[in-house]
Amino acid sequence: MIPEIGQFALILALGLAFIQAIIPLLGALWRRGDLIAIARPAATGQFIFVMAAFIVLCHSFLNNDFSVLYVVTNSNTALPTPYKIAAVWSAHEGSLLLWILILSTWTLAVAVGSRRLPDEFAARVLGVLGIVSVGMLLFTLLTSNPFERIFPSAIEGNDLNPLLQDPGLVMHPPILYAGYVGLAVPFAFAVAALLTGKLSQDWARWTRPWTVSAWMFLTVGIALGSWWAYYELGWGGWWFWDPVENASFMPWLAGTALIHSLAVTERRGIFKSWTILLAITAFSLSLLGTFLVRSGILVSVHAFASDPARGLFILLLLGTITGGSLTLYAFRARHLTVVEGGFRLVSRESFLLMNNILLVVATAAVLFGTLYPLFLDALGMGKISVGPPYFNAVFVIPMLPLAALVGVGMHTSWLRMSGEPLSRRLLFPAGIALIVGLIFPFIVFGQAGALTLIGIVTGLWVIASSLLEPIKRALRKDSAPMPLTRGQWGMYLAHLGVGVFILGATVTSSYTIETDSSAVLGDRWQVGEYELVFRDLRRIEGVNYEATEGEFEVWRDNQLMTILRPQKRIYRVQTSPMTEAAIDVGWGRDLFVALGEPLGAGAWSLRVQIKPLIRFIWLGALIMAFGGLLAVMDPRYRVQRTREQGNLRKKPTKTI
Amino acid sequence: MFLIGLVATGVSISAFLALQAFEENLLFFFSPAQVAAGEAPTDRTFRIGGMVLEDSIQREVGSLTLNFIVTDYTAAIPVSYTGVLPDLFAENQGVVARGRLDSQGSFIAEEILAKHDENYMSPEVAEALALSKELKSL
Numbered sequence: 104m105i106p107e108i109g110q111f112a113l114i115l116a117l118g119l120a121f122i123q124a125i126i127p128l129l130g131a132l133w134r135r136g137d138l139i140a141i142a143r144p145a146a147t148g149q150f151i152f153v154m155a156a157f158i159v160l161c162h163s164f165l166n167n168d169f170s171v172l173y174v175v176t177n178s179n180t181a182l183p184t185p186y187k188i189a190a191v192w193s194a195h196e197g198s199l200l201l202w203i204l205i206l207s208t209w210t211l212a213v214a215v216g217s218r219r220l221p222d223e224f225a226a227r228v229l230g231v232l233g234i235v236s237v238g239m240l241l242f243t244l245l246t247s248n249p250f251e252r253i254f255p256s257a258i259e260g261n262d263l264n265p266l267l268q269d270p271g272l273v274m275h276p277p278i279l280y281a282g283y284v285g286l287a288v289p290f291a292f293a294v295a296a297l298l299t300g301k302l303s304q305d306w307a308r309w310t311r312p313w314t315v316s317a318w319m320f321l322t323v324g325i326a327l328g329s330w331w332a333y334y335e336l337g338w339g340g341w342w343f344w345d346p347v348e349n350a351s352f353m354p355w356l357a358g359t360a361l362i363h364s365l366a367v368t369e370r371r372g373i374f375k376s377w378t379i380l381l382a383i384t385a386f387s388l389s390l391l392g393t394f395l396v397r398s399g400i401l402v403s404v405h406a407f408a409s410d411p412a413r414g415l416f417i418l419l420l421l422g423t424i425t426g427g428s429l430t431l432y433a434f435r436a437r438h439l440t441v442v443e444g445g446f447r448l449v450s451r452e453s454f455l456l457m458n459n460i461l462l463v464v465a466t467a468a469v470l471f472g473t474l475y476p477l478f479l480d481a482l483g484m485g486k487i488s489v490g491p492p493y494f495n496a497v498f499v500i501p502m503l504p505l506a507a508l509v510g511v512g513m514h515t516s517w518l519r520m521s522g523e524p525l526s527r528r529l530l531f532p533a534g535i536a537l538i539v540g541l542i543f544p545f546i547v548f549g550q551a552g553a554l555t556l557i558g559i560v561t562g563l564w565v566i567a568s569s570l571l572e573p574i575k576r577a578l579r580k581d582s583a584p585m586p587l588t589r590g591q592w593g594m595y596l597a598h599l600g601v602g603v604f605i606l607g608a609t610v611t612s613s614y615t616i617e618t619d620s621s622a623v624l625g626d627r628w629q630v631g632e633y634e635l636v637f638r639d640l641r642r643i644e645g646v647n648y649e650a651t652e653g654e655f656e657v658w659r660d661n662q663l664m665t666i667l668r669p670q671k672r673i674y675r676v677q678t679s680p681m682t683e684a685a686i687d688v689g690w691g692r693d694l695f696v697a698l699g700e701p702l703g704a705g706a707w708s709l710r711v712q713i714k715p716l717i718r719f720i721w722l723g724a725l726i727m728a729f730g731g732l733l734a735v736m737d738p739r740y741r742v743q744r745t746r747e748q749g750n751l752r753k754k755p756t757k758t759i
Numbered sequence: 760m761f762l763i764g765l766v767a768t769g770v771s772i773s774a775f776l777a778l779q780a781f782e783e784n785l786l787f788f789f790s791p792a793q794v795a796a797g798e799a800p801t802d803r804t805f806r807i808g809g810m811v812l813e814d815s816i817q818r819e820v821g822s823l824t825l826n827f828i829v830t831d832y833t834a835a836i837p838v839s840y841t842g843v844l845p846d847l848f849a850e851n852q853g854v855v856a857r858g859r860l861d862s863q864g865s866f867i868a869e870e871i872l873a874k875h876d877e878n879y880m881s882p883e884v885a886e887a888l889a890l891s892k893e894l895k896s897l
Binding site for chain 1: 770783843
C-alpha cells in the first residue's frame, strides 16, 4: 500500500507541475495578478509531494520491502542502513526521483528567494522550472517508475553493487545533482528574460548568485566523484576522461564560462545575448549529461535502442527544452535592449571574453570526443573509443593560456587599465612563480620535463597572483586602498583554487611512481624512497562481506612510517571481488597500496603508487567552491528590493 | 580587429591540433574473428573483446605475466598481459583488452578493462558474440 502512496504523490506532483508550468506563464502574458500568484503555492505543493514520494521510497528501502522491484534489484536485508539510503539513488529510477526532488528543492528556493524580484518575472522563472519538472516527472512516471511492484514479492534482494557501498558514493550523487540541476535556475532566468524581451543589468545580478551556487555544488560533486574513483575503483587514477565523467564536466566548463560572462553583463551591461546563450547551453549540457549517464546510451547505442520508450522520451525532452529555448533565443535575442559599450584591449572585459572563448573551445572539444564514438556507432560505422591522450591534449591546449591570462585578468579594471601599470604590479608574482617553479622541481624530484615546468610555473603564477591583493591588504592595513568585498575575496579564493589544482594535477601526473609487483609474505622491497615489508595476510569478516587483508609496513630511513592494510573483499550476495586500496594520506604525497590477486605459491600481485601532491587536486576544487560560497554571500545580492524601490541610491560600482 | 584576428588564429590552431590529437587517439574495436581474418591493424593500438576461454588462463607461479585466450567462439586469439588484473577478470567472463598485435599474431595487452558489474557484458563483446553466432548459422 505504501509504495502506491509514493506513486500517487508523484502523480499529484505532476499535476501541480502542470499548473506551475502553464498558469503563471499565462498570467505573466496577460498581466493577471491572480494567475501569477499561483506560481509560488504550486511550487511549494510540488515540492511537498515529491518529497513525500522520495520519503516513501526511502521507507521501502529501510523496511526491506521486496515487493518493490527497484528495492529488490538494489538492496538486501544485510545491507548497512546508510547504504540502504544511498541505494535509493544508486540506479536509474531512484536517481531520476532524486533529480526531481532536487529540482523541486531549487524551485522552492527560487519561489522563496524571488520575493524581491518583480512578480511577473518571478512567475515566468517558476513557470519555466515547472516545464522542466513536467518533463522529468512524465519521464519517471511513464518509463521509469521506481514504485513498480513484483508479484509474488521476492524473499531477498540482489544487494547494492559493492562498488557503490562507500561513504563517497553516499554523498557524490546528491551533491553532483544539486549542481547539475541547479543550472536549471539560470536557464529559467534566461528563458524568462527572453520571454519578457528585456534584459537589465539587474537581471544579471539576480542570476549570478543562483549560478554560482549551482556551480559550487557541481565543483564539489565532481571532486567527490574523482576522489571516489581514486580510492574505490582501486587503481589510483583520479580522472579517466570516461564519458560519464565528461558528462558532468561539460556543464561545469559551460557553467564556469557563464559565471564569468554574467560578471560582464552585470557590471557593464554587455555580452547579454551571449550570456543567455551560455545559460541555455550549460543547462542543456547537464540534461545531456543526465541522459548520457542514465539512458544507457553510453553503454551502447544498442542498449539505448533496447528500451525504445526511454530513448525516445529522452530525445523528445532534450529536443523540446533545448530546441524550444534556442528557437526562442533566435527570435528574441535581437530584441534584448542592447546597451553597447566598447572596451579596450587591456580591460577586464577583454580578459573575460578570452576566458569565455577558451572555456567554450574546451567544452566543444570534450563534447566532440564524447559524442563522436556514439554517432559513429549509431551509423554502423564501427566501434571506436577516444583515448585519454586526446582529451588531455584538447583540454590542456586552451587551459594553459587561460590559466596564464587568469593571473593578469584578475588585476585589470573594467573599461581600461588605470593606476599602476599592470606589468609593474604583476612583476612580483610572476617572478616568484618563475623562480620557485623552475627550481623547486629539480630540488624535490631531481628532474623535470618542459611540460611539467610549464604546468608548475603556471600553477604557481595563478596562486601568487591570486594572493597578491589579499597579502597587500594584510601587510599595509592602514594605507590599504579599499577593503576587499566578499565578492572579491571569492574571486581571489576561487582562482587560488584553480592554481592549487593545476599544481597538484601537474605534479601528480609527472611524478607519480607506479609499480606492479609480485610479493610473498616476508618480502621487503623498495618503492621510491620507501621500503615496504609484506608482514601478514589474514581473513576478515565484514558486515556483508569477507575479505583477505594484507599487512604492509612502510619504512623510510630505517623508521617505521605506517602500516597499510589493503583488502580484497568478496561481498556475500553478489559474490564479486572488490579491491579496497589502503592509502597513507599526506599533504606532500599519498602512498597507495592495492592488493591484486594470488599468483600461486603464496605470491600476490600488488600495485604500489606514490602520488605526490594528489591532495592538491581535490583541495583546489574545494577552495574554488569556497570562493564561490563567499561570492554568493556578498551583501550586494541582498539589498536588491530596497534598491529597486529607489530608497537606496546605487553605490558606485568599484567592486569586482 | 586585431583581437578578432588573434582569436581566430588561436581557435584555428587549436582546432587543428585537436583534430590531429583526435586522429591519433582513435581506438578501434575488433572481435577475435575479425583479428583472425586479418582485419585488425598490426601497426597501431586497438581494442579486442570477447570471452576468456575456459582453462586458458596460464601464469608462471609468482609471475605478473599472464596468458589467456580471448574468443568469440569462432576464432581464438592469445593475449598476454603483465600487471595487476581488474577485479572481475575470470574465465568464461567477457573481457576487453587494449593493446597491439605482435609479429606472431598474439595480442600484447597494455590494459585489461574493468567492468563495474558482473552481470554487465560489454556491448562490444555481446555484439562480437552475436555476430559470430550468425556467421556459424550461415
